[in-house]
Amino acid sequence: xxxxxxxxxxxxxxxxxxxxPHGAIETPAFIVVGTKxxxxxxxxxxxxxxxxxxxxxxxxxxxxxxxxxxxRDMGGLHKVMNWEGPTWTDSGGxxxxxxxxxxGKNVGKxxxxxxxxxxxxxxxxxxxKPRLVEIDHDGAAFKSPLDGTVHFITPERSIxxxxxxxxxxxxxxDECTSPSEPRAYQREALDRTHRWGKRSLDYHLSKDNxxxxxxxxIVQGGRYEDLRKESARAIGEMAFDGFGIGGSFxxxxxHTAVRWVNEIxxxxxxxxxxxxxxxxxxxxxxxxxxxTFDCVAPTRLGRHGTVYTKDGKMHIGNAKFQEDLRxxxxxxxxxxxxxxxxxxxSHLYKSREMLGPMLCSIHNVxxxxxxxxxxxxxxxxxxxxxxxxxFLARYKTQG
Amino acid sequence: xxxxxxxxxxxxxxxxxxxxPHGAIETPAFIVVGTKxxxxxxxxxxxxxxxxxxxxxxxxxxxxxxxxxxxRDMGGLHKVMNWEGPTWTDSGGxxxxxxxxxxGKNVGKxxxxxxxxxxxxxxxxxxxKPRLVEIDHDGAAFKSPLDGTVHFITPERSIxxxxxxxxxxxxxxDECTSPSEPRAYQREALDRTHRWGKRSLDYHLSKDNxxxxxxxxIVQGGRYEDLRKESARAIGEMAFDGFGIGGSFxxxxxHTAVRWVNEIxxxxxxxxxxxxxxxxxxxxxxxxxxxTFDCVAPTRLGRHGTVYTKDGKMHIGNAKFQEDLRxxxxxxxxxxxxxxxxxxxSHLYKSREMLGPMLCSIHNVxxxxxxxxxxxxxxxxxxxxxxxxxFLARYKTQG
Numbered sequence: 001x002x003x004x005x006x007x008x009x010x011x012x013x014x015x016x017x018x019x020x021p022h023g024a025i026e027t028p029a030f031i032v033v034g035t036k037x038x039x040x041x042x043x044x045x046x047x048x049x050x051x052x053x054x055x056x057x058x059x060x061x062x063x064x065x066x067x068x069x070x071x072r073d074m075g076g077l078h079k080v081m082n083w084e085g086p087t088w089t090d091s092g093g094x095x096x097x098x099x100x101x102x103x104g105k106n107v108g109k110x111x112x113x114x115x116x117x118x119x120x121x122x123x124x125x126x127x128x129k130p131r132l133v134e135i136d137h138d139g140a141a142f143k144s145p146l147d148g149t150v151h152f153i154t155p156e157r158s159i160x161x162x163x164x165x166x167x168x169x170x171x172x173x174d175e176c177t178s179p180s181e182p183r184a185y186q187r188e189a190l191d192r193t194h195r196w197g198k199r200s201l202d203y204h205l206s207k208d209n210x211x212x213x214x215x216x217x218i219v220q221g222g223r224y225e226d227l228r229k230e231s232a233r234a235i236g237e238m239a240f241d242g243f244g245i246g247g248s249f250x251x252x253x254x255h256t257a258v259r260w261v262n263e264i265x266x267x268x269x270x271x272x273x274x275x276x277x278x279x280x281x282x283x284x285x286x287x288x289x290x291x292t293f294d295c296v297a298p299t300r301l302g303r304h305g306t307v308y309t310k311d312g313k314m315h316i317g318n319a320k321f322q323e324d325l326r327x328x329x330x331x332x333x334x335x336x337x338x339x340x341x342x343x344x345x346s347h348l349y350k351s352r353e354m355l356g357p358m359l360c361s362i363h364n365v366x367x368x369x370x371x372x373x374x375x376x377x378x379x380x381x382x383x384x385x386x387x388x389x390x391f392l393a394r395y396k397t398q399g
Numbered sequence: 400x401x402x403x404x405x406x407x408x409x410x411x412x413x414x415x416x417x418x419x420p421h422g423a424i425e426t427p428a429f430i431v432v433g434t435k436x437x438x439x440x441x442x443x444x445x446x447x448x449x450x451x452x453x454x455x456x457x458x459x460x461x462x463x464x465x466x467x468x469x470x471r472d473m474g475g476l477h478k479v480m481n482w483e484g485p486t487w488t489d490s491g492g493x494x495x496x497x498x499x500x501x502x503g504k505n506v507g508k509x510x511x512x513x514x515x516x517x518x519x520x521x522x523x524x525x526x527x528k529p530r531l532v533e534i535d536h537d538g539a540a541f542k543s544p545l546d547g548t549v550h551f552i553t554p555e556r557s558i559x560x561x562x563x564x565x566x567x568x569x570x571x572x573d574e575c576t577s578p579s580e581p582r583a584y585q586r587e588a589l590d591r592t593h594r595w596g597k598r599s600l601d602y603h604l605s606k607d608n609x610x611x612x613x614x615x616x617i618v619q620g621g622r623y624e625d626l627r628k629e630s631a632r633a634i635g636e637m638a639f640d641g642f643g644i645g646g647s648f649x650x651x652x653x654h655t656a657v658r659w660v661n662e663i664x665x666x667x668x669x670x671x672x673x674x675x676x677x678x679x680x681x682x683x684x685x686x687x688x689x690x691t692f693d694c695v696a697p698t699r700l701g702r703h704g705t706v707y708t709k710d711g712k713m714h715i716g717n718a719k720f721q722e723d724l725r726x727x728x729x730x731x732x733x734x735x736x737x738x739x740x741x742x743x744x745s746h747l748y749k750s751r752e753m754l755g756p757m758l759c760s761i762h763n764v765x766x767x768x769x770x771x772x773x774x775x776x777x778x779x780x781x782x783x784x785x786x787x788x789x790f791l792a793r794y795k796t797q798g
Contacts, residue, residue: 037746041753043734066721066746074724074742082738322465325473335442339481343473347436347465354440354753 001169001214001241003270003291007380012262012289015379018242018270020086020168021212022078023053027270027291028379030277030372031056031088032365033299036065037081040299041358042365044083049335050366051373055081056088056294059161060095063153064146068164076166087167088294090274091158091200091218094176094246096140139173139196155199163209169272171244172200174218179248186222193220194234201238214241216272219261223253232264242270245290249276255284262289279308279371279395283388286375298368302361305349308368310394316360321346334366335359400568400613400640402669402690406779411661411688414778417641417669419485419567420611421477422452426669426690427778429676429771430455430487431764432698435464436480439698440757441764443482448734449765450772454480455487455693458560459494462552463545467563475565486566487693489673490557490599490617493575493645495539538572538595554598562608568671570643571599573617578647585621592619593633600637613640615671618660622652631663641669644689648675654683661688678707678770678794682787685774697767701760704748707767709793715759720745733765734758 002019009015018025025031032039032047034055039047047055062071074080077087139154153161158173174193177186197217204215217240221227235243243265249257254276262271270291276282277295285293301307305316307328314321316328327337328345336345336359348356371391378387401418408414417424424430431438431446433454438446446454461470473479476486538553552560557572573592576585596616603614616639620626634642642664648656653675661670669690675681676694684692700706704715706727713720715727726736727744735744735758747755770790777786 036750036752037743038750038752038754041757043754043757044738061750065750066742070722070742070746073722074740080740080743323469323472339443341473341479343465343469344436344479347469351435351437351460351464353435353437354756355437355442357753358440358442 003242003268005268007382009287009379009382009384011287012259013287013379013384014289014291015376016270016291018086018169018291020214022084022086022168025053025086025292026373026376028282028286028372028376029053029292030282030369031272031292031294032369033058033294033296034081034083035296036061037071037077039361039365040303041354041361042299044081046335046358046362047083047365048085050362051369052085052365053369054086054088054292055083056090057081057165057167058092058095059089059158059165060092062089062165063092063151063161064144068161072164072166078166086169088169088272089162089165089167089171091171091173092153092161093140093158093171093174093218094274096142096153140175155196156203159200159203159207159215163204163207163213166209167213169214169216169242170204172197172215172217172240174220174246176246176248177220177222179223179250179253181222183222183224183227186220186224186227190220190222190227190231193218194231197235197238197240201240205239216240216242216244216270218244218246218274219265220246221257221261222247223249223257225256225260228257228260229264232261236265240269242272244272244274246274249281251280254281255288258285258288258290265289277368279368280392282368282372283375283392286372286379287384287388293372295368298364299361302364303357305356305360306364307360308364310391312395316342316346316356317349318346328360328363329367332363332366334363336363336366402641402667404667406781408778408781408783410686411658412686412778412783413688413690414775415669415690417485417568417690419613421483421485421567424452424485424691425772425775427681427685427771427775428452428691429681429768430671430691430693431768432457432693432695433480433482434695435460436470436476438760438764439702440753440760441698443480445734445757445761446482446764449761450768451484451764452768453485453487453691454482455489456480456564456566457491457494458488458557458564459491461488461564462491462550462560463543467560471563471565477565485568487568487671488561488564488566488570490570490572491552491560492539492557492570492573492617493674495541495552539574554595555602558599558602558606558614562603562606562612565608566612568613568615568641569603571596571614571616571639573619573645575645575647576619576621578621578649578652580621582621582623582626585619585623585626589619589626589630592617593630596634596637596639600639604638615639615641615643615669617643617645617673618664619645620656620660621646622648622656624655624659627656627659628663631660635664639668641671643671643673645673648680650679653680654687657684657687657689664688676767678767679791681767681771682774682791685771685778686783686787692771694767697763698760701763702756704755704759706759707763709790711794715741715745715748715755717745727759727762728766731762731765733762735762735765 005016155173162170217235221231273290277297321342324342378384404415554572561569616634620630671691672689676696720741723741777783
């Protein structure tokens with residue numbers, strides 16, 4: 001992997017290129033999420049038509065189904081999903097800690113963080129240790145929500161899985177904490193994330209895969225300035241190819257937390273802001289020096305009938321669209337807008353026709369990918385601030 | 400509409416062309432069902448790539464949502480769904496009688512024929528008249544399964560709805576009986592279908608739409624030879640542009656019932672076999688002189704993971720496909736087979752990813768449309784019997 005900065009803009013912003021064995025990503029760029037090696041409702045041709053440069057799959061989900069070794073045996077992620085462009089996988093940490101279930105004596109996550117896992121109810125709540133139990137274990141144990149089997153993921157295993165899956169850009173195993181956790185817990189989890197980052201890197205560099213896959217370390221630290229800065233220094237000093245910034249943010253946090261981190265991280269390596277995808281946040285992320293972003297929002301919202309427009313989000317199921325013969329957006333060149341009216345898509349939504357979610361997802365992916373692409377153009381043309389101002393002035397009026 | 404017979408084959412078979420204002424359908428042809436003005440999971444580009452010539456939408460469903468006048472106001476079926484080729488609508492009769500609920504004093508369908516309509520349970524069963532009550536009404540009343548509102552469809556209203564929707568080829572309003580109904584009921588329903596056929600035709604010819612939309616009459620008569628022949632004579636004498644053959648058939652009935660009818664129907668007009676789509680039945684239908692067919696099977700089966708192959712149907716969820724790197728069919732040029740392995744599609748199916756149903760439906764549509772296309776080629780080349788024999792010899796081995 002190679003990273004080139006083409007031009008710098010206001011704040012910490014920059015336009016650049018991440019060059020991978022499967023082609024370049026022109027940054028800033030929005031990476032579309034294809035959780036289980038498929039972007040929900042879109043073929044790879046639809047992705048390309050919508051301007052998508054790169055896809056991110058989730059290691060946790062692919063480990064659970066069909067299994068990381070199955071993906072390897074099927075020829076790796078690119079071949080399996082027939083996507084020839086650059087790909088990413090996350091480390092599985094986020095899903096293990098937010099979807100998976102803390103299990104056994106060494107794991108201190110509490111039940112309230114683990115919703116929607118009916119299997120958990122089968123075991124004695126006594127087994128769940130309070131959160132502040134000392135954690136000195138190797139990784140994270142969790143119980144599969146699919147079949148109740150117990151799984152244990154270490155930093156080494158996370159990287160091994162990501163080597164098996166074979167994406168161009170992969171992430172170190174980290175602990176993604178809830179912003180509601182107290183400082184003491186954030187402190188402890190941060191040390192773990194740093195130790196796990198080092199172990200992820202050591203394991204990665206000991207394998208041949210490190211010649212064709214690039215490893216990004218992950219900065220955590222919640223909403224605490226000192227922890228964020230400490231994390232940026234600790235992770236930034238390690239020989240990662242790039243960096244991810246993790247954690248849940250409030251609208252207010254995002255701006256400052258990202259700046260604290262990116263002022264410290266080495267300038268010459270790419271920075272990915274994990275799980276961020278709303279227009280306002282993307283502008284902030286770019287301004288504060290992030291190069292890439294991923295989020296399920298465009299497809300998740302699209303599946304449920306919410307579409308992005310320059311005037312804000314709107315729900316296609318709204319009665320006023322039933323006779324509206326305009327496309328979702330008048331001047332949008334996406335497949336959905338070129339070919340179909342709001343009235344028809346509204347009909348599809350009400351009729352629960354699969355084509356409805358498909359068209360809304362196509363539009364949303366085109367919208368968000370295109371938005372970040374326009375941020376890039378505005379950086380290259382030297383008018384990022386102006387573009388941001390004019391977009392947000394209009395977007396906020398209804399958003 | 401114009402119909403030309405290009406070449407005759409064994410039995411009553413023929414290859415021909417139905418020319419409509421939106422292009423020609425080369426027959427025999429399989430027409431894909433797009434119930435609510437959308438083929439489930441396929442864009443129109445995917446339909447074209449899969450070799451689809453023509454799409455049939457359901458009047459009943461479009462009347463219920465978004466409404467036939469809405470489709471008209473949106474520019475008509477072709478414009479709404481962005482499909483430039485020939486289109487069909489059925490009359491709504493089949494759905495009214497099989498999905499809708501007999502309602503009020505003049506309708507004699509009994510509850511056992513009306514499953515899955517929870518709203519029916521709300522009314523007093525006393526209201527439901529026994530089946531042999533004299534029916535001398537104008538049409539069919541039914542209660543919407545969506546909101547409980549009462550609707551009344553007459554032959555004139557069915558044609559008016561189909562004029563509003565605007566398909567190239569439309570059908571007369573008929574009563575589609577269950578094959579389990581006794582002869583006395585079939586007799587009575589048949590008279591109604593003939594009267595409704597005449598009224599459908601008179602109404603159609605009184606409107607300008609008859610210049611651009613072609614009306615097909617529907618032959619019924621259950622599994623009774625005399626009723627089928629009487630129906631073919633009665634409907635065949637009317638000035639319809641073509642004919643549909645309706646009714647539910649057993650594998651054994653189909654062959655004879657279709658032959659009885661097609662030996663009587665005027666040779667120079669096209670014949671559509673309603674709701675038939677399995678390979679064995681398509682061969683029988685073509686052999687007995689049918690030109691077109693429609694069925695939801697390719698998309699319905701595909702959505703649930705069943706795919707057609709030359710060796711018979713198979714279920715992609717079967718454990719043996721999890722590591723099978725071959726495409727669904729080795730020599731199939733469809734989008735799914737060109738790009739993806741059984742293992743990947745199996746993974747998508749198990750993961751409930753939308754792309755799974757999409758790929759299986761694309762393959763099935765390509766398979767069934769292609770099968771009838773090959774029947775046409777074999778008729779033109781004079782080797783239909785040979786093609787039928789070789790296909791069915793292999794297909795049956797696992798089917």
